[in-house]
Amino acid sequence: MTIEADQAEGLVSLERGELDRTIFSDPEIFERELTTIFARSWLFLCHESQIKKKGDFFEAAMGRDNVLVVRQRDGSIKGLLNTCAHRGNAVCRAEEGNAKNFMCTYHGWTYDLSGELVGVPGLEELYHNQMPAAGLKQVAQLDTYRGFVFATMDAHAPPLAEFLGRTGRVSLDFIAAQGDMEVVPGIQKFIVPCNWKFAVDNLFDWYHPQITHLSAFQTGLLPATPDATGATMKTAGVLSPDGDDMQFPGGVVSGDAGDQLVFVDVYGHAISGPTVEAIGDFGGMIDHSWRNRPEAIEQLGSMALRSFGHANIFPTCWITPPFNQLSLRIPRGPMETEIWWFTFVHKDASPEQRAAAVSGAIHAFGPAGFLEQEDGENWAQSTLQTRGASSKLIPQVLSMNLGRGRVVNDQDGIDPPYIECSINEHAQLWTFVAWQEWLRDSSWSELRDRTVPPEVL
Ligand code: FES
Numbered sequence: 477m478t479i480e481a482d483q484a485e486g487l488v489s490l491e492r493g494e495l496d497r498t499i500f501s502d503p504e505i506f507e508r509e510l511t512t513i514f515a516r517s518w519l520f521l522c523h524e525s526q527i528k529k530k531g532d533f534f535e536a537a538m539g540r541d542n543v544l545v546v547r548q549r550d551g552s553i554k555g556l557l558n559t560c561a562h563r564g565n566a567v568c569r570a571e572e573g574n575a576k577n578f579m580c581t582y583h584g585w586t587y588d589l590s591g592e593l594v595g596v597p598g599l600e601e602l603y604h605n606q607m608p609a610a611g612l613k614q615v616a617q618l619d620t621y622r623g624f625v626f627a628t629m630d631a632h633a634p635p636l637a638e639f640l641g642r643t644g645r646v647s648l649d650f651i652a653a654q655g656d657m658e659v660v661p662g663i664q665k666f667i668v669p670c671n672w673k674f675a676v677d678n679l680f681d682w683y684h685p686q687i688t689h690l691s692a693f694q695t696g697l698l699p700a701t702p703d704a705t706g707a708t709m710k711t712a713g714v715l716s717p718d719g720d721d722m723q724f725p726g727g728v729v730s731g732d733a734g735d736q737l738v739f740v741d742v743y744g745h746a747i748s749g750p751t752v753e754a755i756g757d758f759g760g761m762i763d764h765s766w767r768n769r770p771e772a773i774e775q776l777g778s779m780a781l782r783s784f785g786h787a788n789i790f791p792t793c794w795i796t797p798p799f800n801q802l803s804l805r806i807p808r809g810p811m812e813t814e815i816w817w818f819t820f821v822h823k824d825a826s827p828e829q830r831a832a833a834v835s836g837a838i839h840a841f842g843p844a845g846f847l848e849q850e851d852g853e854n855w856a857q858s859t860l861q862t863r864g865a866s867s868k869l870i871p872q873v874l875s876m877n878l879g880r881g882r883v884v885n886d887q888d889g890i891d892p893p894y895i896e897c898s899i900n901e902h903a904q905l906w907t908f909v910a911w912q913e914w915l916r917d918s919s920w921s922e923l924r925d926r927t928v929p930p931e932v933l
Pocket residue numbers: 560561562563564565580581582583584585
């Protein structure tokens with residue numbers, strides 16, 4: 477049995493700031509997400525810097541579909557499903573590389589870079605010189621925005637730039653506006669036993685670092701000093717090794733309205749986090765100087781330029797501009813999520829700068845990262861507790877500062893819709909409100925119209 481559209485109603489309450497917990501482990505909901513969200517939405521595949529030369533390829537994930545993103549002989553890019561037209565075997569076992577063609581290891585059917593079937597063992601004797609009318613299936617649409625390659629399996633999806641909206645485009649501009657950026661070779665990949673939506677919810681969560689990441693801060697990995705951030709509220713009961721109250725950059729529990737900026741936009745895209753002024757330079761770790769580039773000022777707009785927030789291009793593309801990283805939360809099962817990390821550096825970065833970027837990437841997030849180890853434990857436990865007969869009846873609470881966020885729509889159309897406020901859960905709630913619309917399998921126009929932000933969140 478699969479759930480129907482009307483059963484996708486009532487799982488999220490914008491009014492109460494509550495969710496039905498079962499959405500985090502119900503296998504029927506998970507299967508429906510694969511078709512109504514991951515088979516329709518534009519999804520990030522890779523960056524053009526990863527496939528510079530003809531024959532370069534990178535294997536991306538679109539839900540459970542594996543897609544080979546391949547640089548063609550004419551310089552264009554194609555997205556080919558990595559499944560043989562004969563019996564379905566994967567035609568490429570490498571995660572990235574360079575190829576002249578793709579030969580299936582089962583019976584040897586061979587495809588050229590464009591996915592056309594060009595070789596069949598025994599063509600003359602067994603197929604009587606009739607080449608089977610088969611090739612590698614392609615994604616429905618593929619496009620790029622400033623070097624970021626996206627694709628959708630839905631031929632009726634709106635163009636990429638329209639789908640991204642201003643918030644999605646600004647999210648990518650956070651990296652692109654820094655200059656000629658490229659991906660550091662080697663994508664970090666690992667699996668967390670949690671539902672993908674917990675991992676997405678958490679990227680907007682500026683409430684948890686002070687507790688969850690206490691041990692990471694105590695190691696000195698990240699600075700936690702009273703004057704590093706301009707944080708405005710101390711964290712009662714949490715003491716530094718010296719016995720003083722500690723304050724946490726990034727986990728700023730601030731009572732001051734205006735310390736946080738939240739952008740909420742069509743299709744569920746959002747950016748949320750402290751302002752640059754509130755966060756400071758993260759104890760000297762963050763270089764904000766790129767924000768003074770004329771291109772950055774022009775491309776981001778005044779409000780986005782002030783944001784130190786984390787961005788999510790719905791459903792699962794997280795851009796974390798402070799560290800120039802992009803992460804995907806790939807759904808593998810109701811209780812299994814694969815996390816991928818792409819790290820960007822400037823094309824002209826020195827070896828020392830590259831090494832620093834890699835070191836930062838390894839120590840913060842990813843399989844060896846302090847922060848994501850601590851986060852992953854919470855997501856796994858939170859997912860498990862959505863299955864108990866009694867536990868699953870308890871609603872999930874996202875009501876922090878609910879109803880206190882007034883959405884500003886910039887009349888000039890330069891800044892994305894935004895809220896200036898104190899710490900909140902608006903971006904998470906907005907993500908789930910949009911998620912419910914996707915789950916209903918609304919038409920593209922319905923989906924867009926119903927995810928225009930309301931006046932108040
Ligand atoms: S499955 Fe690929 S050649 Fe048979």
